[in-house]
Amino acid sequence: MTGLQANAKGLGVEAHNTANMNTDNFVPQVGNFNEARPAGTGVTLSIAARDLSAAENVGSAPSGTDPATSITNSLVYKAGFDLSAKLIQAADERLGTLIDIRA
Incomplete structure (x- = not known):
């Protein structure tokens, strides 16, 4: 889910x-994936402003x-x-199979 x-x-x-x-003077943001705490419990996304010094050289949008x-x-x-959704679907199918075996 994370x-x-x-x-x-x-x-x-x-x-x-x-x-x-x-938009003039808009500072674009960038997301960075981080491991959730406690370790092994998922992932989070932290958001920070992009470094505009690199973007100035691109000559792109204002x-x-x-x-x-x-x-x-x-x-x-x-x-x-999409991959995360498929993992949840596979886990759900395995859980259903396990429940059916024990019934």
């Missing part, structure tokens, strides 16, 4: 960056948002969300 939540939050960050791409980076990150977050 994988679903973290990837959904990442998609939201990239949507926000893309929506504000042409905000410093790089469209290619935002699209790539969105695809990665979507794939992570």
